[in-house]
Amino acid sequence: MAALEELEREYERAKRDKKFQARLTELLTTYAGRPTPLFFARRLTQKLGGAKIYLKREDLLHTGAHKINNCLGQGLLVERMGKHRVIAETGAGQHGVATATVCALLGFECVVYMGTEDMRRQELNVFRMRLLGAEVRGVSSGSRTLKDAINEAMRDWVTNVRTTHYLLGSVLGAHPYPTMVRDFHRVIGREARAQILKAEGKLPAAIIACVGGGSNSIGIFYDFIKDEKVRLIGVEAGGRGEKLGDHAARFRGGSPGVLQGTYSYVLQDSGGQIALTHSVSAGLDYPSIGPEHAALRDSGRAEYVPASDAEALAATTLLARTEGIIPALESAHAVAEVVKRAPRMKNSEIVIVNISGRGDKDIGIMRENLKLD
Amino acid sequence: MPLSFYKKPGLVAYVTCGDPDLATTREIVLAAIEAGADVIELGVPFSDPVADGPVIQRASERALRHGTSLAQVLTLAAEVRVQAQSTGLIIFSYLNPILRMGMEKFCKVARAAGVDGVLVTDLPVEEAGEYLRAMREYDLAPVFLAAPTSPDGRLKRIAEASRGFVYAVSRTGVTGARQELASDAKKLVKRLRRLTRLPVALGFGISTAEQFAEVGEFADAVVVGSAIVETIERNRGREAAAVGEFVGKLLAVSCQLSVAAR
Numbered sequence: 219m220a221a222l223e224e225l226e227r228e229y230e231r232a233k234r235d236k237k238f239q240a241r242l243t244e245l246l247t248t249y250a251g252r253p254t255p256l257f258f259a260r261r262l263t264q265k266l267g268g269a270k271i272y273l274k275r276e277d278l279l280h281t282g283a284h285k286i287n288n289c290l291g292q293g294l295l296v297e298r299m300g301k302h303r304v305i306a307e308t309g310a311g312q313h314g315v316a317t318a319t320v321c322a323l324l325g326f327e328c329v330v331y332m333g334t335e336d337m338r339r340q341e342l343n344v345f346r347m348r349l350l351g352a353e354v355r356g357v358s359s360g361s362r363t364l365k366d367a368i369n370e371a372m373r374d375w376v377t378n379v380r381t382t383h384y385l386l387g388s389v390l391g392a393h394p395y396p397t398m399v400r401d402f403h404r405v406i407g408r409e410a411r412a413q414i415l416k417a418e419g420k421l422p423a424a425i426i427a428c429v430g431g432g433s434n435s436i437g438i439f440y441d442f443i444k445d446e447k448v449r450l451i452g453v454e455a456g457g458r459g460e461k462l463g464d465h466a467a468r469f470r471g472g473s474p475g476v477l478q479g480t481y482s483y484v485l486q487d488s489g490g491q492i493a494l495t496h497s498v499s500a501g502l503d504y505p506s507i508g509p510e511h512a513a514l515r516d517s518g519r520a521e522y523v524p525a526s527d528a529e530a531l532a533a534t535t536l537l538a539r540t541e542g543i544i545p546a547l548e549s550a551h552a553v554a555e556v557v558k559r560a561p562r563m564k565n566s567e568i569v570i571v572n573i574s575g576r577g578d579k580d581i582g583i584m585r586e587n588l589k590l591d
Numbered sequence: 592m593p594l595s596f597y598k599k600p601g602l603v604a605y606v607t608c609g610d611p612d613l614a615t616t617r618e619i620v621l622a623a624i625e626a627g628a629d630v631i632e633l634g635v636p637f638s639d640p641v642a643d644g645p646v647i648q649r650a651s652e653r654a655l656r657h658g659t660s661l662a663q664v665l666t667l668a669a670e671v672r673v674q675a676q677s678t679g680l681i682i683f684s685y686l687n688p689i690l691r692m693g694m695e696k697f698c699k700v701a702r703a704a705g706v707d708g709v710l711v712t713d714l715p716v717e718e719a720g721e722y723l724r725a726m727r728e729y730d731l732a733p734v735f736l737a738a739p740t741s742p743d744g745r746l747k748r749i750a751e752a753s754r755g756f757v758y759a760v761s762r763t764g765v766t767g768a769r770q771e772l773a774s775d776a777k778k779l780v781k782r783l784r785r786l787t788r789l790p791v792a793l794g795f796g797i798s799t800a801e802q803f804a805e806v807g808e809f810a811d812a813v814v815v816g817s818a819i820v821e822t823i824e825r826n827r828g829r830e831a832a833a834v835g836e837f838v839g840k841l842l843a844v845s846c847q848l849s850v851a852a853r
Contacts, residue, residue, distance in 0.1 A: 219715050219717065219738075219741065219745060220738075220740045220741055220742055220745065221740070359648060359652075360638065360639065365639065366639075369639050369640075369641045372641045373641060373642075373644075373764075373765045376642070376763055376764055376765060377763055377764035377765065378763070379740060379763055380740070380763070473691075474690070475687045475690055475691060476685075476686045476687050476690060476713065477639060477687065478639065478641060479713065484687070486687065486691065488691070489658075489660040489661060489662070489688060489691060490661065490687040490688035490689070490690065490691030490692065491637065491638040491655060491687075491688070492638040492639050492687070
């Protein structure tokens with residue numbers, strides 16, 4: 219608790235500190251590559267025949283996903299707090315790579331916890347982290363995925379809390395993490411809103427983003443929440459079926475509970491034990507969801523739908539072949555939803571899909587699952 | 592007043608319920624009581640035990656493999672209570688299984704089973720308003736963990752909210768044995784003494800009779816968990832007897848040293 223309070227204090231101070239904000243903006247611009255483009259997907263729009271589809275290109279950021287936004291923000295906080303050791307969890311490896319990158323940039327010692335199942339399916343990212351100087355520690359308890367990596371990172375943090383910062387990668391965990399991580403990703407929606415107004419002179423009818431913990435989605439949703447006519451659509455991992463254990467759709471099969479310091483919707487059994495989850499995408503394979511998403515869903519401001527493994531894989535191929543963009547399997551879930559939704563929308567309506575990451579890390583899984591000629 | 596310590600130092604013994612099975616847990620608990628444990632912590636296995644080291648993680652996995660539930664642990668508590676009236680019984684759980692059962696229902700069943708207190712590992716005192724109300728209503732003693740990193744203001748809140756005893760954590764980190772007792776421990780107990788007249792029990796990392804005796808010099812009681820769970824793990828088929836011997840050894844050495852120190 220003491221460490222969380224210190225973090226909250228330091229974060230509140232940094233938020234008001236113009237120098238801190240200027241340094242963050244500079245790094246986001248000159249190092250990470252912001253602003254990211256908002257791209258009109260002409261051929262995909264024609265093919266689906268309905269709403270005009272724009273893609274927010276977070277996949278073009280340094281390290282290949284939106285995760286770097288938060289890592290740079292927290293990295294600068296670590297400097298302020300005078301800590302020198304950083305730990306992180308990672309599922310798909312994108313957050314781990316972004317953390318390892320920022321640690322190399324700012325000169326911190328870096329340890330990344332990763333489920334051994336994820337290490338197997340995201341082998342390339344494991345090597346990338348090691349190349350960047352990080353130590354990757356495999357976690358072989360539980361489902362050997364993101365949830366278990368977070369458990370182990372939390373155990374490390376409570377043990378080494380005096381010297382170590384836990385660079386949590388999603389809008390999860392105890393306060394202030396969900397708020398702070400959201401704030402570091404708000405830039406996605408802020409840019410997208412200005413970009414669409416400039417390009418089209420009006421707001422979109424809908425925003426679509428995938429939701430694992432929910433960092434890219436809350437990032438793009440947040441500045442549109444006040445625009446009540448803009449529908450906010452989160453896409454969860456529908457996995458391979460509706461049975462508990464076969465998916466990670468918290469709003470379809472979950473109920474309120476506490477996991478890892480967060481009260482939110484959780485996939486669990488009747489005794490309150492956390493359920494195993496499945497998704498083709500390691501980054502969505504998590505039994506709980508950021509608490510702010512739970513609030514947005516309960517208030518009706520945002521809606522959440524599942525996309526299956528098969529739908530995500532089909533969407534990957536479609537986007538690759540219509541636009542020349544290979545999305546991460548996480549982001550492909552958002553593309554799968556626009557495939558279903560755009561044809562039912564008017565030509566005059568606009569929809570923005572957040573392409574939160576690029577698909578290079580998933581090429582191995584795509585090869586296993588996509589039978590191409 | 593079953594949450595009291597009849598000797599100095601007293602012993603709080605933790606077991607993960609359902610490891611290897613509930614019937615054996617019952618025998619283990621009764622053996623620990625027979626050997627002199629003052630308070631028993633009945634650990635509810637959880638799928639994601641973030642506060643626990645590898646020994647209790649493994650025990651939890653074993654217990655969950657055959658579906659040990661909070662409801663079953665409460666039934667076990669009632670059975671133990673019938674046979675041991677003067678021993679303190681604490682339910683030691685993560686928050687989610689309790690929420691899933693419902694706070695109100697949990698308290699009601701626990702009270703009826705003769706449980707004295709509850710320790711929820713991942714519920715900080717700052718978030719415990721509703722829980723504390725329910726504990727009061729059902730006359731259950733809430734026990735909170737106090738860490739060496741907690742500032743005085745937080746220790747004060749913990750001491751004020753706790754009943755029965757305050758559980759001081761000997762060092763930062765998760766449960767499990769350590770070679771040496773951290774220097775943090777003594778300092779923390781001293782700080783707590785200034786804030787509360789409740790007995791202070793020190794736990795985390797205490798596994799040998801020597802450490803038990805050393806802690807007894809400055810704390811009222813010692814919590815031993817992973818060392819007992821490991822004893823269970825290593826003595827398949829004679830778990831209860833092995834735990835009885837281990838507890839007896841702890842208490843024997845401590846008594847001798849305490850006498851010598853006086």
